[in-house]
Amino acid sequence: MLLTVSTTHRPATDLGYLLHKHPDRVQEFRQSFGVATVFYPEATDERCTAALLLDVDPVRLARSRAKESPDFTLAQYVNDRSYAASSLLGVAMAHVFSTARSGRCTSRQELADRAIPLEITIPVLPCRGGPAIAHRLFTPLGWTVEAEAIPLDERFPEWGDSRYVRLRLIGVVRLADALNQLHVLLPVLDESKHYWQGPDEVDKLLRSGEGWLATHPDQDLIARRYLGRRGALTRIALARLAELGDDVEDAVTPAEDEEALQPEAARAPLNTQRHDAVLETLRSLGATSVVDLGCGPGQLLARLIATPPFTRVAGTDVSARTLQHAARRLHLDRMSERQAERITLLQSALTYEDARIAGYDAAVLMEVVEHVDPSRLEALERVVLGAARPGALLVTTPNREYNVRYEGLSGMRHPDHRFEWDRAEFAAWSDRVAATYGYTVERRGIGHHDEEVGSPTQMAVFTRNGGDSDE
Structure with a gap:
């Protein structure tokens, strides 16, 4: 199996820093099923190519099968695994380029954080569905x-x-995004995994899919194929993505058995319930101008624009690419001039003051605070409530206590969460912030209420004290 990654970023040999593999060396990495070799067929300032060659040993692979699932056919020795890219190549790539997949590069961190010109080639790739499915999966990325x-x-x-x-x-x-996409999509294209799938497969999928899977139009197809059509795991993956507030509207369908993730699986997805609760609260507050802080791909913005009382709407996100997704969702290029005047998209970091987010009746932080490092929370509080000072602020965040109700969930609900609060911690935080910045706070639950652990999402509604002024 062969995979090559090339770049024309200058100097192109910086690819060696990003992959943590020196262009002047040939390196071998032993796998349980063969040997992975990394080498550079070309390495100049103008163009650099790194190659990953995987030599699969079918005998070793056959002998590694579990004793309880023996295979006595000749196919376990005579097959395409030595020649065609498959999930085995994904496994080797994940191991060999583990640091690169994490996006860490001490000597070139700024470059690791940037999009660069890339060309990836796989000469032989099993692809169930032919070229059309490859276009369908990679083009949206x-x-x-x-x-x-x-x-x-x-x-x-x-x-x-x-x-x-x-x-x-x-x-x-x-x-890092390119490598993680390949790690997920190689077995999806083949629709086969050549290794045992453990209970942590959903966590692996969410980690590798962070930043792109939630906005992919074929998310359900990817989850189903990646998880080997195991219905329970697929429902868990799709429900967790919908629960997180990502770009999923109908991912969770009524459960067919008791293995579904959520007790409320037959109800509307929690993501939909959360949007409904935020919109209803904004209406009850009488807000006409709203800024969605950390708007992501624009799901809430689309609903705000479709609601007549909201005459001025803004969305902010630190990621320019995410804002591009939001613009496409909102069809900004096809909006009438009058409609386009109602919406503004801003690239902005919530830990730095930005005068453009001030002056709104209400602001929304929906599933955002838990993605902020605890050491930066005070900066966010100061920027939003101290400087921007909206008339009201709605904050939603997961209720950690409810996590015990999620089958298959280990750790936090998303690999990018820096923390998750229980109800007492959320109450203490919101009370402190309200007192510090002159707001009154009310807390509510969103989603199915469990008598023992509460609701899956908790919401705080901050309203600026009447005597306070923007001056």
Whole structure:
């Protein structure tokens, strides 16, 4: 199996820093099923290519099978695993490029955080669904996709195409994102995993899919194929994504058995309930201008724009790419001039003062605070309530106590969460912040209320004290 990653970023040899593999060395990494080798076919300032070659040992792979699931067929020794990219290549890549996948690069961190020109080539890739499915999965991620079906035998064209494609991806993408996308999508394209799937598969999927899976239009297809069509795990993955407030509206369907993630699985997804609660609260407050702080791909913005009382709407996010997703969701390019005047998208960090977010009747921090490092929370409080000073602020965040009701959940609800509060901690935080900045606070639950652990989401509604002034 072979995978190459090339860049024309200058100096192109910086790719060695990002991958943590020196261009002048050939390095081997032993795997339980073979040997992975990293080398550089070219390394100049103008263009640099890193190659990952995986030599699979089918005998070793066959002998590693569990005793309770023996395979006595010849296929365990004679197969395509040595030649066609599969989940085994994804496993090797995850191991060999683990630091690069995390986005860490001490010597070139600024470069690791940036999108750079990349070209990824996989000469032979099993692809159930042919070139069309490769386009369907990679194009929404910003790649230019070249997927060419490989014929069964070029001497006999009447035999048609094989199940393999030659794949070439070209784009300007952050390297860590590219590697994580491949880690997930290689087994999705093959629709097969060549290793045992444990109960932590959902966590692995969410970690590797952070920042792109939640906004992918074929999220349900990816989850289903990645998890081997295991219905319970797929429902858990889709429910957790919907629960997190990501770009999913109908991911959770009524459960067919008792293995569904949420006790309220037959009700509306928690994400929908959360948006409904925020919109109803904004209406009850009489707000006409609203800024969604940390708006993500714009799901709440779309609903605000569709609601007549809200005459001025803004969304902020630190990620320019996420704002591009929001613009596409809102169809800004096709809006009438009058409609476009109602909406503003701003790239802004919530820990730095920004005069553009001041002057709104209400602000929303929906599933945002838990993504902020605790040491930076006071900066966020100062920026939002001390400087911007909206008439009201709505904050929603997970209730940690409710996590015990989620089957298959280990740790926090999302790999990017820096913390999760229980109800007492949320109450103490919101009381302190309200007293500090001259607000009154009321707390509510969102979603199914459990007598023992409360609701899955908790919301604080801050309203500025009547005698307070913006002056």
